[in-house]
Amino acid sequence: MKHYIYLFTLVCIMMSCKKPYNPPVTTTNYNYLVIEGLINTGQDSTIYKLSRTVPIGSAIANSPESGATVTIENDKSNVYALKEIRKGIYAAGLNLDTTHKYRLRVKTTDGKEYLSDFVQAKDSPTIDSVQYEYTGNAENIYSYTHDPKNNTRYYRWEYQETYLYYSPVPSYYIFKNNSIVPTNADDETQVCYISDTSSTILLNSTAKLVQDVIYKNPITVVPITLDKLKVRYSILVKQYALTADAYNYYQNLKKDTENLGSIFDAQPSAAATNIHCISNPGVPVLGYIAAGSVSQERIFIDRSDFYAASVGVDYSYCGGAVITYKATQRTPYPDIITIGTDIPTDSLVAAPILGSKDSLFTIQYATAACVDCTLKGSNKKPAFWK
Template identity: 40%
Template sequence: MRTIRYLLYCIMLVLTWASCKDPYNPILNPENKDVLVVEGYIDGADQTEINLSKVRIASQLDTARPEPVNNATVIVEDDNGGNYPLTGVGNGKYTGNYSYDPALKFRVRIRVISPQSNKEYLSDFVTYKIAPEIDSISYRVTGEGAQIFVNTHDPDNKTTFYHWKWNDTWEFHSTFASEYRYDFDLAKVVERTDDIYTCWRSDFSKEILISSTGKLSKDEIREFKINSIPHGDFRLSVLYSIQVQQYAMDTAGFNFLAALKKNTENMGSLFDPQPSNIRGNIHDVYDPDALVVGYIGAGASYKTRKFIKIPWDYRQECPMPYVVPNKKDSIA
């Protein structure tokens, strides 16, 4: 009797739990099916680069797919009437190399021309922020791999909000050295003249790397982790190099990146924060209520490169090669 009661209790508990789960199909706003996304920075110390894309949502069951916007004119403007046109280089990217007056404020004007309609967007004027120098790029080796850090400070205590991007390049060697190749034109094996033993590969940062010293007594950042490489990764086999670019942000730009980081990197579990609305400082000139995503800052960035000659042992696996049987009908 007790067993039957226990089974009935379990069945009722399962049915109750199952009845509390209902499918959720969010209702998407049809007006947000064509949203302009603007990424970039007005940089007086490096190349100014603005990337334009549109997020199109085909249906409620589909995922957002960014499409580059190549039919646009992009112009940087200052508050003194100066214009700095950017050149489209494809894939939604617009670039230009200019020296800007740090005493002025800057914004971006975007005109998108299409057969359906002509759109014009304008960012808010922002103050020109000069990033301090990077003191050093350091690293620490543990049993889990290598941790890479950036160190910086502003002696004038004016920066407060920092943003970093990086790109890295590493040298590695193929598992086996190939000294010969088969020449199909000569129908025989010849010595290889090209080097395919030494190789290089590159990557770039995909996380939003930001930090603030607003609650510190000094405008100083020590050992902020910007990258980590697992132990045994072939990036650590021969020579590794990382170039770090540092930006000084204003308060609004930092808050935009912080919200974007929360929405894209800290979501998914029960205790993670709820997503928030992200807009930025870019607006549709003719429709102020239209959704536009992005924030354009201005200033002079600072970048430096660090070479790391691997000072620890790296063991590369050497699997047994497959040997082609030397049969009569084989060319080996």
């Protein structure tokens, strides 16, 4: 019995010694270059995104690197230039020969030059299928693939999801040029298409298996409580073949960015990159250069493809409100509407005031987020949408 008392006392003492620790967050802007993309040897364009790191807590989430000179070189001294198509985005359709090795060269406006190691192109095998499985409260998305030559072994995936969205409150008005105007064919606000991209690193390997077969590889989970499954949902899955070194790089990156927060997690470490600042070897650069083709597969999921008692976000708070005011008080709408916070949902109704030359206006309105779907997505139907 005494042992239990001693143990209880020891636990109490240990708990009483715990003090919260808030580590200092650095505000230093190291401004490191970040290089993201793939030297695409297939029919698709080679696209690279160049940006700079920003401090934690910065109001700027993205700092694109514009004005750089970006080229692809092969082991036969052939050079292919990429053009800046948007700020920080460099691209070109190259249709490269997969029998050669390739590297990336970047010259930034601050005079620094970055060069990657030569990498061997690895073509991704075809995706066998992308399938979904309804679990009662979500749709689980999986991919299946195999390499009959047993040469791939290391895989990475990305995805882009798009879904059809209807505004909870229909309206025939839109806030434009600091005023409320009736919508026309170009001002669709009730039907939109919202897109999002994967934010986690998806990896898998068959290096320890006899056959190079990926079965039921988890891609994402889509809860039915989201608007994504309310009408129609589509997901485009992209598959990349990696070298062992590239796979290790992404594994370390995943560990350092997704598995932190517990005392039992591995300590963060710098992932070994194959890009170097040759003008100043002491300057770090973030990214990993790989080459090869990409395979992809798109599927659609309709609301009618599965049964769920409730699908989508609760928009009960979107119920419209009503304002009544005299014509001489506001022209042409109350201030609460003209600032763009709210949008009318029906026509103005005017009634004369007995014994007065003034009129009494009644208008129904709802918050703009409940009326105008273009605040969340695009009202232009994507070319791939069936």
